[in-house]
Amino acid sequence: MISFELTQEQKLAQSMVQELASSQLRPAARSADDREAMPSSILDEIWATGIIQSQSDADGYSPTLNALLLEELAVADASFAIAAAAPIGFLGAIAAQGSSAQKKNLLPIFAGDKYRCAGVAIMEPDFAFDVSAIRSTAIKKRDGYLLSGMKGLIPLAGSCSHFLVVARCGDTLDAFIVERNARGVSVGEKKPNIGLRALEMATVSFKDVELPASARLGESAGCDVQRIIDSARTALSAIMTGTARAVMEFVMPYTKERVVHGDALAKKQTIAFRLADMRIETDAMRWMTWKAASILEQGGDATRQAQLAYTYCTENAMWIADEGVQMLGGHGYLRDNPVEMWYRDTRTVSVLEGAVGV
Amino acid sequence: MIDFQLTSTDENVLSSAHEQAIIGRRYARYYDKHEDELEPAEFPEAKDLPNPVTLAEEGLSGSSGSRILHSLVMLEIYWGGISLHRSKWGLGNTVLKTVATPEQFEKWKNHTIAIAITEPGAGSDPASIRTTATFDRETGEWILNGEKIFISQAQSGDAAMVLSRFIAPDGSRGMTTFLVEKGTPGFTVGPQLKKLGIRSHDTCNLLFENCRIPEFNHIKGDFKSTMSVFNDSRPMVGAMALGVARAALDFTREKLGERGIEIGYRGGMRSRSAIVDRFIRLEAIYEAALLTVLRSKWLEQQDVPPKVEASIAKAAGGKAARRITQGCIDLLGPEALSEDHPLDRCFRDGRIFDIYEGAGEIQRLIIARSILGYTGRDLR
Ligand SMILES: Cc1cc2nc3c(=O)[nH]c(=O)nc-3n(C[C@H](O)[C@H](O)[C@H](O)COP(=O)(O)OP(=O)(O)OC[C@H]3O[C@@H](n4cnc5c(N)ncnc54)[C@H](O)[C@@H]3O)c2cc1C
Numbered sequence: 001m002i003s004f005e006l007t008q009e010q011k012l013a014q015s016m017v018q019e020l021a022s023s024q025l026r027p028a029a030r031s032a033d034d035r036e037a038m039p040s041s042i043l044d045e046i047w048a049t050g051i052i053q054s055q056s057d058a059d060g061y062s063p064t065l066n067a068l069l070l071e072e073l074a075v076a077d078a079s080f081a082i083a084a085a086a087p088i089g090f091l092g093a094i095a096a097q098g099s100s101a102q103k104k105n106l107l108p109i110f111a112g113d114k115y116r117c118a119g120v121a122i123m124e125p126d127f128a129f130d131v132s133a134i135r136s137t138a139i140k141k142r143d144g145y146l147l148s149g150m151k152g153l154i155p156l157a158g159s160c161s162h163f164l165v166v167a168r169c170g171d172t173l174d175a176f177i178v179e180r181n182a183r184g185v186s187v188g189e190k191k192p193n194i195g196l197r198a199l200e201m202a203t204v205s206f207k208d209v210e211l212p213a214s215a216r217l218g219e220s221a222g223c224d225v226q227r228i229i230d231s232a233r234t235a236l237s238a239i240m241t242g243t244a245r246a247v248m249e250f251v252m253p254y255t256k257e258r259v260v261h262g263d264a265l266a267k268k269q270t271i272a273f274r275l276a277d278m279r280i281e282t283d284a285m286r287w288m289t290w291k292a293a294s295i296l297e298q299g300g301d302a303t304r305q306a307q308l309a310y311t312y313c314t315e316n317a318m319w320i321a322d323e324g325v326q327m328l329g330g331h332g333y334l335r336d337n338p339v340e341m342w343y344r345d346t347r348t349v350s351v352l353e354g355a356v357g358v
Numbered sequence: 359m360i361d362f363q364l365t366s367t368d369e370n371v372l373s374s375a376h377e378q379a380i381i382g383r384r385y386a387r388y389y390d391k392h393e394d395e396l397e398p399a400e401f402p403e404a405k406d407l408p409n410p411v412t413l414a415e416e417g418l419s420g421s422s423g424s425r426i427l428h429s430l431v432m433l434e435i436y437w438g439g440i441s442l443h444r445s446k447w448g449l450g451n452t453v454l455k456t457v458a459t460p461e462q463f464e465k466w467k468n469h470t471i472a473i474a475i476t477e478p479g480a481g482s483d484p485a486s487i488r489t490t491a492t493f494d495r496e497t498g499e500w501i502l503n504g505e506k507i508f509i510s511q512a513q514s515g516d517a518a519m520v521l522s523r524f525i526a527p528d529g530s531r532g533m534t535t536f537l538v539e540k541g542t543p544g545f546t547v548g549p550q551l552k553k554l555g556i557r558s559h560d561t562c563n564l565l566f567e568n569c570r571i572p573e574f575n576h577i578k579g580d581f582k583s584t585m586s587v588f589n590d591s592r593p594m595v596g597a598m599a600l601g602v603a604r605a606a607l608d609f610t611r612e613k614l615g616e617r618g619i620e621i622g623y624r625g626g627m628r629s630r631s632a633i634v635d636r637f638i639r640l641e642a643i644y645e646a647a648l649l650t651v652l653r654s655k656w657l658e659q660q661d662v663p664p665k666v667e668a669s670i671a672k673a674a675g676g677k678a679a680r681r682i683t684q685g686c687i688d689l690l691g692p693e694a695l696s697e698d699h700p701l702d703r704c705f706r707d708g709r710i711f712d713i714y715e716g717a718g719e720i721q722r723l724i725i726a727r728s729i730l731g732y733t734g735r736d737l738r
């Protein structure tokens with residue numbers, strides 16, 4: 001039954017995260033970007049909301065709720081939202097597709113009261129990378145696998161305890177749970193990118209890493225890697241919706257106050273109409289994201305919807321961030337205002353694949 | 359709970375609507391070519407088929423709601439291009455329903471009533487209409503003079519709800535509505551207008567020359583109540599636009615498939631051809647706009663009168679139909695231009711939705727004023 005109704009529980013969680021986002025996260029965003037470092041106090045605040053750990057709980061797993069909350073976090077800051085969405089992606093994949101032994105071994109590790117990171121490693125440091133052309137390989141051995149490859153843009157790579165590595169195994173893609181301390185795993189230096197600079201993203205190399213058979217997600221049953229990708233696309237869509245909303249909510253009061261040629265900038269149609277379009281598109285982005293998330297939640301095939309949501313959001317989030325800078329003119333180009341940061345962050349989020357989940 | 363799945367009741371109604379749309383589509387070219395001919399009130403094939411609009415409006419239990427279902431039925435009908443059941447409802451009926459006295463409503467409830475607002479000098483800005491009614495004390499009648507243009511259901515309808523200025527006997531002035539029945543002396547309906555597309559859509563100009571109207575026909579809708587009929591209809595126009603857009607997408611997907619080009623959603627943009635990528639982007643525009651329509655209709659069902667959401671749905675649907683029908687022709691190339699195929703009609707038909715019932719710019723004015731807290735004076 002078609003419905004946009006939030007449950008009472010979803011509304012409560014949403015307003016709790018909204019409150020955290022505006023009081024704690026937004027004020028910390030700029031300095032985290034400048035310092036290219038993720039403040040651990042912020043991670044603990046996010047952890048304390050329980051949104052990451054709830055993936056472990058069979059009744060708590062809800063891609064729709066995750067999408068709602070990631071949007072709110074991203075209104076404050078996209079790096080912080082991804083710091084939540086990365087372990088959500090990891091835990092969500094284990095919870096949805098792991099064997100019972102994998103769930104039993106891994107999920108409790110993430111039940112403590114301090115932030116803990118683990119990453120979904122899909123992207124590779126390679127020009128023209130595409131999820132359908134993954135080059136990392138896992139070679140089946142008698143009692144396990146031999147994993148080789150490079151994975152790039154892993155959020156908070158240096159502090160991840162585990163990676164879920166997607167690699168080609170024969171003709172198909174598979175996902176492998178790899179401990180950070182396993183022999184052959186080395187985490188590179190954190191490398192600043194255009195945006196999401198607080199996220200401490202790095203490349204991780206896997207050199208002939210020997211994995212037991214139990215490392216394969218789902219063990220003998222294997223897993224549906226496409227579902228991990230669909231989930232990532234949905235999470236990225238939620239985050240792009242949040243960033244777009246941040247821009248829109250910032251430029252509306254700004255253009256109303258800014259007087260140019262004797263009148264408020266927002267009273268000029270060319271500005272007002274673009275603001276109207278921002279509203280149209282952020283609404284549409286959100287509903288696209290919700291739809292993909294709700295299909296995932298119901299266990300349906302979300303591939304088409306996740307692709308459409310992701311494609312729509314990448315295009316429109318970038319347009320909105322771009323217009324946000326434009327509407328502030330020179331002020332928008334200076335780092336005194338957040339729009340230049342959102343412009344960089346949006347360029348970064350909107351080209352990612354994998355890395356996160358709902 | 360957030361959910362986007364159709365119920366089985368929805369699916370039943372929509373599959374019946376779709377089957378009828380497939381029949382309707384067979385007539386689409388004929389009426390495109392014969393624009394002076396009105397479609398029959400009911401096509402022979404429709405005799406034993408239920409009108410899906412009626413089914414939707416009945417608010418069947420187990421459906422996603424009558425408003426949502428109605429909009430999805432309209433989408434199906436516009437997918438086919440011709441409705442097997444002619445609508446008996448005009449926007450003038452909505453004015454009648456909302457402002458008429460019970461006696462007036464009783465008299466005309468079974469009439470099809472067009473809405474007549476637009477004039478040569480007043481389209482997007484209906485406040486500048488010139489049509490005027492003066493009161494004749496001797497006969498107790500109103501005398502109407504003016505011209506209305508581009509009026510839907512002008513020929514097929516039984517009457518028109520005319521927005522007019524008035525000068526009352528006491529000299530007071532304002533705007534009001536009169537119900538003018540067909541056949542009233544001084545009221546003439548012009549010939550069918552020649553249009554780019556939706557050629558089967560009955561559209562004529564109306565002329566009122568010293569047209570005498572009994573006081574009983576004074577419906578007393580004011581400017582605001584007349585314009586508010588568009589709140590319900592805007593998302594509906596969005597849905598209609600998306601029907602045409604989906605017809606274009608469906609045809610394009612089918613023909614690309616026949617040439618071995620399948621639309622795959624698994625990989626990323628660097629793994630697909632420009633054609634597949636463009637298709638996916640167009641399809642995303644369709645999906646996005648459809649969800650804004652559903653959102654607006656869902657709000658109506660929650661008794662939250664949508665305002666900005668209704669305009670969002672209209673603007674999104676109108677733009678989607680333009681971009682998609684233009685883009686599909688790029689994807690299929692020059693062969694798509696031919697009248698042997700439906701895209702030429704989708705391209706022409708699909709252009710109306712961002713124009714009538716408040717063009718895209720007008721929707722953006724409404725949205726911008728609302729989100730910025732501006733009045734019509736601040737932003738016009
Ligand atoms: C097939 C068809 C059926 C119709 N049916 C009906 C009907 O049943 N009843 C009825 O009353 N009318 C009907 N109309 C009329 C329709 O509603 C008007 O054509 C429409 O509102 C636009 O008015 P206009 O044509 O005078 O264009 P204009 O008002 O001249 O507008 C021209 C352009 O300028 C833009 N524009 C206008 N004002 C502004 C502004 N303030 N800021 C920025 N841009 C602006 C418009 O968006 C448009 O793009 C119909 C029209 C057609 C084509």
